[in-house]
Amino acid sequence: VSHVPExxxxxxxxxxxxxxxxxxxxxxxxxxxxxxxxxxRWMIIARRLDRECIALQRQGELTVYxxxxxxxxxxxxxxxxxxxxxFVWPTFRELAAALVRGVDAxxxxxxxxxxxxxxxxxxxxxxFGPICIPIATQIPHAAGYALGQKLDATDAVTLAYFGDGSTxxxxxxxxxxxxxxxxxxxxxxxxxxxxxxxxxxxxxxxxEIWRRAEGYGFxxxxxxxxxxxxxxxxxxxxxxxxxxxxxxxxxxxxTYRIGAHSTADDPSRYREDSDVEHARRADxxxxxxxxLLESGHADQAFVSACSEEADxxxxxxxxxxxxxxxxxxxxxxxxxxxxxxxxFERQREEALG
Amino acid sequence: xxEWTMSGALNRALYDALSEDPxxxxxxxxxxxxxxxxxxxxxxxxxxxxxxxFDTPVSEAGIAGAAVGLCFAGWRPVVEMQFDAFSYPxxxxxxxxxxKMRMRVRGRVDIPITIRIPSFGGIKGKxxxxxxxxxxxxxxxxxxxxxxxxALDAYRLLRLAIADPDPVIVLEPKARYWSKESGELPAxxxxxxxxxxxxxxxxxxLVAYGAMxxxxxxxxxxxxxNGVSARVVDLRSLAPMDDEVLARCARETGRVVVVHEAPRxxxxxxxxxARVMELAFDHLQAPVGRVTGWDVPYPPAALExxxxxxxxxxxxxxxxxxxx
Numbered sequence: 001v002s003h004v005p006e007x008x009x010x011x012x013x014x015x016x017x018x019x020x021x022x023x024x025x026x027x028x029x030x031x032x033x034x035x036x037x038x039x040x041r042w043m044i045i046a047r048r049l050d051r052e053c054i055a056l057q058r059q060g061e062l063t064v065y066x067x068x069x070x071x072x073x074x075x076x077x078x079x080x081x082x083x084x085x086x087f088v089w090p091t092f093r094e095l096a097a098a099l100v101r102g103v104d105a106x107x108x109x110x111x112x113x114x115x116x117x118x119x120x121x122x123x124x125x126x127x128f129g130p131i132c133i134p135i136a137t138q139i140p141h142a143a144g145y146a147l148g149q150k151l152d153a154t155d156a157v158t159l160a161y162f163g164d165g166s167t168x169x170x171x172x173x174x175x176x177x178x179x180x181x182x183x184x185x186x187x188x189x190x191x192x193x194x195x196x197x198x199x200x201x202x203x204x205x206x207x208e209i210w211r212r213a214e215g216y217g218f219x220x221x222x223x224x225x226x227x228x229x230x231x232x233x234x235x236x237x238x239x240x241x242x243x244x245x246x247x248x249x250x251x252x253x254x255t256y257r258i259g260a261h262s263t264a265d266d267p268s269r270y271r272e273d274s275d276v277e278h279a280r281r282a283d284x285x286x287x288x289x290x291x292l293l294e295s296g297h298a299d300q301a302f303v304s305a306c307s308e309e310a311d312x313x314x315x316x317x318x319x320x321x322x323x324x325x326x327x328x329x330x331x332x333x334x335x336x337x338x339x340x341x342x343x344f345e346r347q348r349e350e351a352l353g
Numbered sequence: 354x355x356e357w358t359m360s361g362a363l364n365r366a367l368y369d370a371l372s373e374d375p376x377x378x379x380x381x382x383x384x385x386x387x388x389x390x391x392x393x394x395x396x397x398x399x400x401x402x403x404x405x406x407f408d409t410p411v412s413e414a415g416i417a418g419a420a421v422g423l424c425f426a427g428w429r430p431v432v433e434m435q436f437d438a439f440s441y442p443x444x445x446x447x448x449x450x451x452x453k454m455r456m457r458v459r460g461r462v463d464i465p466i467t468i469r470i471p472s473f474g475g476i477k478g479k480x481x482x483x484x485x486x487x488x489x490x491x492x493x494x495x496x497x498x499x500x501x502x503x504a505l506d507a508y509r510l511l512r513l514a515i516a517d518p519d520p521v522i523v524l525e526p527k528a529r530y531w532s533k534e535s536g537e538l539p540a541x542x543x544x545x546x547x548x549x550x551x552x553x554x555x556x557x558x559l560v561a562y563g564a565m566x567x568x569x570x571x572x573x574x575x576x577x578x579n580g581v582s583a584r585v586v587d588l589r590s591l592a593p594m595d596d597e598v599l600a601r602c603a604r605e606t607g608r609v610v611v612v613h614e615a616p617r618x619x620x621x622x623x624x625x626x627a628r629v630m631e632l633a634f635d636h637l638q639a640p641v642g643r644v645t646g647w648d649v650p651y652p653p654a655a656l657e658x659x660x661x662x663x664x665x666x667x668x669x670x671x672x673x674x675x676x677x
Contacts, residue, residue, distance in 0.1 A: 118457020140418020148426025341593025
């Protein structure tokens with residue numbers, strides 16, 4: 001049985017570039033040409049790496065891997081808007097955002113290599129929280145972190161990523177409510193990719209996600225998540241607002257999960273190939289590339305160089321991943337407690353023989 | 354010499370912790386202006402302000418989750434779950450993140466969260482207000498769990514919990530909040546992971562924690578009048594558990610009875626019995642006895658004394674062990 005999400009009328013998202021790469025809004029978003037090219041460069045690298053990760057999983061070098069093809073603009077555009085001291089709380093599908101934040105891809109992929117749970121990278125140094133699989137549980141962490149920023153009177157902001165399925169969880173509601181009541185410097189960034197594994201957004205929630213913000217007492221906005229310029233502008237506006245002490249914003253970025261939920265998922269059981277083909281016509285990379293080339297901010301040589309760099313990047317990551325060994329057995333014990341008890345120490349010795 | 358209720362001693366522990374460490378925050382439901390439903394946070398907001406002592410929405414998962422995020426920002430959260438059964442909405446945050454987070458980030462961030470939970474029965478409470486959740490927490494790797502039995506030790510355990518670099522669940526026995534104890538608030542003494550021998554004895558060791566400690570002391574007095582010398586161990590720290598004291602007492606008395614309010618099956622008494630068996634099998638002269646709540650939901654007020662271990666049931670179990 002196939003449940004195809006009905007397009008429906010819905011609220012038109014904020015959009016700057018049309019799916020065929022034509023400017024339909026103000027494309028002067030305050031970015032220099034170098035930055036505009038960086039957006040394209042990271043999207044190309046991220047997609048290439050995503051495909052490499054799926055290959056690595058098929059070859060037994062990664063455990064189950066969650067691809068993000070189609071969501072490059074939502075992640076790169078929002079992550080590019082962040083300041084150096086801003087802090088991100090991700091789900092397990094934000095590798096593109098992690099790359100933009102400077103997280104080392106090989107360290108990140110230790111998670112999917114099955115050599116470490118959580119954040120193999122340093123979350124405080126990278127300002128990128130640990131990978132979070134339990135749905136929506138990172139959003140209260142983000143609220144708490146934002147509260148800490150507010151108590152310390154910093155001008156840094158917190159951004160939490162989550163998906164459309166997350167908004168059905170209590171933790172989304174509790175965190176959004178705390179954000180409103182405490183007027184937190186927090187951006188709630190929902191990537192509505194149409195699917196929570198096999199369940200379409202239309203069966204996840206009867207309303208529009210961005211509208212829920214009103215109930216929490218702060219602004220919400222729906223943006224075309226495949227339009228990197230619109231995502232950048234909307235996120236920047238929300239971050240600036242939070243930085244000025246004006247509180248949280250809920251962003252619903254409309255995008256599409258082109259691939260499977262994960263390498264363990266078979267989407268042919270619940271959706272038609274024609275739906276995916278339709279979604280591909282709104283591809284975020286092709287759209288932005290077209291506009292960059294036609295507006296003269298980049299030329300074909302730059303695009304080719306990005307593709308070559310992406311190949312090299314993916315091959316370097318592949319080598320790094322394959323070279324990553326299993327961690328020492330004592331690491332099962334060594335990080336759990338700052339001050340372990342004596343019985344725990346004896347069990348550690350027993351395990352290590 | 355001062356006289357302290359447990360509620361007052363816990364209040365003083367929070368007061369002193371807020372005073373000594375500017376990164377300590379106290380938050381939860383009704384902990385601000387109201388001072389908490391058991392008055393444990395009374396006056397703290399007046400003294401330390403709404404920035405450091407504040408009410409939250411009714412939002413247990415949000416409270417626990419926000420505490421995790423605050424640790425990343427360098428704060429030291431002390432949160433209250435208003436009642437034992439009301440801690441359950443936060444279980445996912447506590448099990449998946451509070452307990453595991455330090456491990457997940459390879460020790461780059463400590464999680465010094467204290468979660469205070471008014472717990473256990475014996476106060477003719479409403480439904481969902483008399484539960485013993487200790488096994489859920491003590492079974493979760495990464496958490497420490499303590500349960501004080503008296504006012505002065507409650508002060509010490511809460512101070513230790515707040516100072517500890519790891520997450521600590523403090524199960525406060527509601528039935529003992531207003532019981533009084535005379536003495537000075539302890540600046541030192543046994544740590545987390547250490548039990549206390551409250552009464553010496555040579556025939557049998559009675560092990561308890563929380564509100565049951567008082568009942569076990571009463572039972573020891575009755576047993577003494579019947580010629581049985583019972584030693585009383587206040588476990589205090591349920592995770593980690595004090596193997597050394599359990600082993601020594603089991604060896605020296607040869608008989609052990611463990612007492613708790615929680616249902617018997619897979620309760621903490623099973624762990625005590627297993628450890629005693631592993632550590633002192635050759636010294637045991639009787640099976641380890643368990644005097645516990647029954648394997649039923651905590652009953653309504655009119656029935657709770659039929660559920661809670663009574664002095665009579667404790668004495669019967671001790672005599673059975675001695676005469677085995």
